[in-house]
Amino acid sequence: MLIEFKNIFVEREGRQTLADLSLSLSEHRIGIIGPNGSGKSTFIRLINGLLLPKTGQIRVDGLDTRHDVEKIRRKVGFVFQNPDNQIVFPMVSEDIEFGLKRRISDAVVRRQRMLEALAQLGVLHLQDRLIHTLSGGERQLIALAGVLATEPDILVFDEPTTQLDLSMRNRFEQHLRALAQPALIVSHDLDLMDTMERVLVLREGRLAFDGTARAATAWYRTHCG
Numbered sequence: 001m002l003i004e005f006k007n008i009f010v011e012r013e014g015r016q017t018l019a020d021l022s023l024s025l026s027e028h029r030i031g032i033i034g035p036n037g038s039g040k041s042t043f044i045r046l047i048n049g050l051l052l053p054k055t056g057q058i059r060v061d062g063l064d065t066r067h068d069v070e071k072i073r074r075k076v077g078f079v080f081q082n083p084d085n086q087i088v089f090p091m092v093s094e095d096i097e098f099g100l101k102r103r104i105s106d107a108v109v110r111r112q113r114m115l116e117a118l119a120q121l122g123v124l125h126l127q128d129r130l131i132h133t134l135s136g137g138e139r140q141l142i143a144l145a146g147v148l149a150t151e152p153d154i155l156v157f158d159e160p161t162t163q164l165d166l167s168m169r170n171r172f173e174q175h176l177r178a179l180a181q182p183a184l185i186v187s188h189d190l191d192l193m194d195t196m197e198r199v200l201v202l203r204e205g206r207l208a209f210d211g212t213a214r215a216a217t218a219w220y221r222t223h224c225g
């Protein structure tokens with residue numbers, strides 16, 4: 001994986017929300033922390049073209065988010081903070097299979113892929129459950145299974161553990177560690193950030209610190225606490 005940000009400036013509703021950002025990301029686990037409103041969600045939304053910068057260029061494995069959005073969206077799987085935002089069908093199996101419709105025309109292959117993704121996360125037993133009967137933690141795992149089923153090359157998580165209790169969070173972290181794909185993770189969970197290879201700290205729309213997990217979380221505690 002290689003994600004390159006070159007001279008990025010972003011404006012939202014006339015206000016500058018990211019400024020002067022240039023960096024290359026190639027580590028397997030990258031964390032992004034920062035105070036509320038510092039631009040973390042904005043930053044990760046640039047990666048798959050959900051947002052475009054006012055100026056500058058973002059390339060994902062050589063693909064430009066301005067010109068290659070379709071290809072990039074196939075490559076980058078997004079897991080949002082609230083699983084309900086990405087689950088659209090009432091039943092688990094139906095929802096995951098629907099997410100594969102545009103990629104896989106064969107219904108048997110779709111079903112197989114859905115079962116594999118649920119099995120990978122240890123939630124195969126939930127396949128026939130109605131989404132509204134699942135706990136928040138189970139829903140988060142189903143949302144992740146839906147993304148994994150699409151076999152993305154890169155995963156992006158926006159505050160994935162915010163709604164999880166301690167045991168679910170530990171379970172989620174174990175799955176995260178086991179994922180083969182590189183992942184970028186936005187979180188306020190500094191314990192989770194301590195497991196990352198590299199951590200970026202955003203503050204007021206700028207890259208305020210970039211380093212190892214230990215150095216970055218220490219810097220964050222000192223300067224943003």
Ligand SMILES: Nc1ncnc2c1ncn2[C@@H]1O[C@H](COP(=O)(O)OP(=O)(O)OP(=O)(O)O)[C@@H](O)[C@H]1O
Nearest residue numbers: 012013017034035036037038039040041042043202
């Ligand atoms: N859709 C939008 N329209 C206009 N401004 C926005 C929009 N979304 C975010 N912003 C603004 O951009 C700035 C950065 O927001 P962003 O959501 O990227 O921060 P964040 O670091 O992810 O915050 P949090 O930790 O609270 O989720 C904030 O000032 C916010 O008000």
